[in-house]
Amino acid sequence: MTASYSGELTGYQKRLFVLLSVATFFEGYDFMALAQLLPNLRADLLLSREQGGWLVAFVNLGTMLAYFLVRLADRLGRKRLLSITIVGYTLSSFATGLAPGAKSFAICQLLARLFLIAEWAVAIVYAAEEFPAVRRGMVIGVIQASASLGAILCSALVPWLLRSPWGWRTVYFVGALPLVLMAIVRRNLRETARFASYSSDTQLKPTAPSLSGILRTPYRNRVLALSLIWIMSYCGIGNVITFWKDLALSARGLSDAQAGALISVAAILGMPLTYMVGKLLDRLGRRKGAVLIFVGAALGIWGSASLVDNRLLIAALTICVITMTGSQIVMNAFTAELFPTALRSSAFAWSNNLLGRIGMVTSPALVGMLAERSGYVFALQVLTVFPLLGLLLILLLLPETSGRELEDTSQLGVVALSPNEITR
Numbered sequence: 001m002t003a004s005y006s007g008e009l010t011g012y013q014k015r016l017f018v019l020l021s022v023a024t025f026f027e028g029y030d031f032m033a034l035a036q037l038l039p040n041l042r043a044d045l046l047l048s049r050e051q052g053g054w055l056v057a058f059v060n061l062g063t064m065l066a067y068f069l070v071r072l073a074d075r076l077g078r079k080r081l082l083s084i085t086i087v088g089y090t091l092s093s094f095a096t097g098l099a100p101g102a103k104s105f106a107i108c109q110l111l112a113r114l115f116l117i118a119e120w121a122v123a124i125v126y127a128a129e130e131f132p133a134v135r136r137g138m139v140i141g142v143i144q145a146s147a148s149l150g151a152i153l154c155s156a157l158v159p160w161l162l163r164s165p166w167g168w169r170t171v172y173f174v175g176a177l178p179l180v181l182m183a184i185v186r187r188n189l190r191e192t193a194r195f196a197s198y199s200s201d202t203q204l205k206p207t208a209p210s211l212s213g214i215l216r217t218p219y220r221n222r223v224l225a226l227s228l229i230w231i232m233s234y235c236g237i238g239n240v241i242t243f244w245k246d247l248a249l250s251a252r253g254l255s256d257a258q259a260g261a262l263i264s265v266a267a268i269l270g271m272p273l274t275y276m277v278g279k280l281l282d283r284l285g286r287r288k289g290a291v292l293i294f295v296g297a298a299l300g301i302w303g304s305a306s307l308v309d310n311r312l313l314i315a316a317l318t319i320c321v322i323t324m325t326g327s328q329i330v331m332n333a334f335t336a337e338l339f340p341t342a343l344r345s346s347a348f349a350w351s352n353n354l355l356g357r358i359g360m361v362t363s364p365a366l367v368g369m370l371a372e373r374s375g376y377v378f379a380l381q382v383l384t385v386f387p388l389l390g391l392l393l394i395l396l397l398l399p400e401t402s403g404r405e406l407e408d409t410s411q412l413g414v415v416a417l418s419p420n421e422i423t424r
Contacts (some may be wrong), residue, residue, distance in 0.1 A: 009135070015188055016130060017139060020123040021146040023086065027120045028147030029175060030093070030112060032154040032267075034059065035242045036260060037168045039249060044168065045102040049246070053368015056242060058106045060360045062113030067353035069118035073125060073345035079191045082122045088115030090176050097172035112175075117357075120147070121348050128336035128344070129192040133405050134282065137333055141278015144329045148274045148321060152267040159260050194341045194406070214346045218412055222338050223351050225397040226331070230356025232390030233331060235363040236383050237297045237324045240304050243367055244317070247376035252308065266314050270321030277326040281333060285402040287395065290330045294391035297323035298384050305380035327387065330394075337401040337409040344410075359386075 009017065034041075034056065042052045073081045092112035099105035123143060131139045154171070161170040190196075214223060241263075248259035281289040296319050303316025331352075339347040363383075370379035401409040 009131070012190070013131060016126070017142070019189065020126055020143050023082065023123050024120050024143050025146045025150040026089065026093075026175060026177075027116055028150030028152075029154045030089075030116055030150075031147075031238075032151035032241070033158070033171045033175065034109070036155055036158040036245065036263070037171060038242065039246055039256065040162065040168050041105070045105065047102060048372070050368045050372040052246070053364050053366075053371070055102065055106055056364035056368070057361050059109040059113055060357065060364060062110035063117045063357040063360055064353055065110070065114045066117040066121065066357075067349040069114065070121045070349035070353055071346045073122050074342065077191050078122055078126055078129070078195055078345075079189050082119060082126070082189070085115045085119035085122065089119060093172050093175035096175075097166070097169040099169075117353065121352060122345070124332045124336050125345055125348060126192055128333075128406060129194040129341070133403055136337070137280075137282035137286075137329075137402060138278040140332050140336070141281065141329045142275055144332060145271075145274040145277065145325055147328075148267070148271055148325045151321075152264070152271055155260065155264045155267050159257060214343055214350055217343065219339060219343060219347065222412075223347055224355075225393065226335055226338070226347075226351035227355035229390050229393045229398075230331060230335075230352050231359035232386045232393065233327050234357060234359035236386035236390070237301055237320055237327065238360065239363055239367050239383055240301050240320050240380055241324060242364065243371070243376060243380060244304055244320075246371075247305065247380060251375060251377050262310065262314055262317060266317035267321050269314070270318045270325075273322050274325040277322070277329045281330065282402060285400050286330060286333055287398070287400050289326075290391060290394045293323050293326040293330055294387040294394070297327055297387035301387070302381060302384045305377055305383075323387075327390070334394075334398055334401065337404075337406060338398075340410040341406070 038052055038056070041047070041055070042049075047055060069081065069085065089112055092108055092115055096105060096108040096112060099108050124140060127139045127143050128136060157174065158171060161174065162168060164170045166173070214220070245256075245259045245263065248254040248262070249256065252259075254262070277289070277293070280292070284292075300316050300319030300323055303312065304320055307313050307316055335348050335351055336344065367376075367379045367383070370382065399409075
């Protein structure tokens with residue numbers, strides 16, 4: 001393998017670091033676009049609160065369908081699939097801006113999410129396979145935090161873009177910018193050293209795996225455990241960001257501009273700390289870091305739904321911004337580190353896209369129905385329990401992986417050692 005394991009990044013790894021960060025930037029941009037535009041979309045497309053929840057749920061279905069793309073990275077390779085997903089997202093985002101009605105908007109956004117989440121998953125696999133073990137948490141953390149940067153830019157641009165002649169559609173035209181990345185991808189990107197080594201072995205030549213193949217391997221229980229935790233993670237804090245603006249307008253009496261400003265301030269305040277989460281996981285370990293992140297998520301959810309004072313709301317929303325990204329960093333690290341090269345993309349596709357995203361698809365519909373009956377405050381307060389359940393599952397089911405090579409952490413029966421014990 002050509003990857004450096006000393007902790008120092010090579011010139012290529014630094015360039016790859018930047019490229020993967022830019023690729024995941026649009027995951028945050030697209031997510032925040034829907035969250036910021038939901039009230040405008042409901043008004044323009046004549047949707048009720050419940051219908052708005054179902055719209056978000058349908059769009060999020062694309063994150064599950066991404067399974068069919070992500071799993072192909074174990075056969076086609078990481079490089080080829082990353083290129084495909086960038087082109088697919090670009091075209092889908094542009095088409096969203098041209099959508100004439102609610103149905104066409106939903107379909108275009110479903111496709112955009114499909115390609116976008118596949119792109120994000122492959123970027124995390126790249127990060128796990130190409131960077132030193134001692135820096136892996138930091139790299140995955142920064143790449144995921146770049147999605148938060150995309151969310152910040154989107155939240156800042158939306159009020160301005162809404163004043164353009166095309167209104168909310170302009171936000172999605174801007175999201176088509178990834179086309180510029182294609183020239184960079186084709187010129188500078190290499191296949192990961194681990195996958196190249198695996199695919200060059202004639203006895204291990206990649207073939208098209210069956211859809212349920214990984215569930216017939218000894219790694220089935222790991223897939224199912226991670227799936228449950230991903231479900232809990234997606235049912236919680238992401239919905240607060242998606243629906244809080246509607247809560248602010250309907251239950252707090254804030255204007256569109258005031259609510260957008262609070263979200264933007266929280267995103268700006270939380271941004272520097274999101275870039276520190278990966279280093280925290282390398283220093284404390286994945287499990288101890290998860291305790292801080294998931295408990296913080298529960299506090300942020302409750303505060304965002306319950307508090308009235310704007311200063312306290314900013315604090316709660318800032319915690320939500322940090323822990324939404326932080327929880328994904330924790331789970332990205334675990335999911336990428338607990339499987340061998342031949343199964344890594346398939347495992348990610350199963351545990352995150354196909355099963356884990358059930359929480360992302362179903363929970364917005366639940367929030368919409370609860371909001372229609374009891375208001376957004378109660379609907380979002382209910383979500384507090386999910387990160388706590390996710391943390392419990394992490395502590396019960398997942399081993400510590402910090403500081404270990406993938407060839408070690410992917411072995412079954414890995415014991416839960418602390419980072420200090422690992423370095424002895």
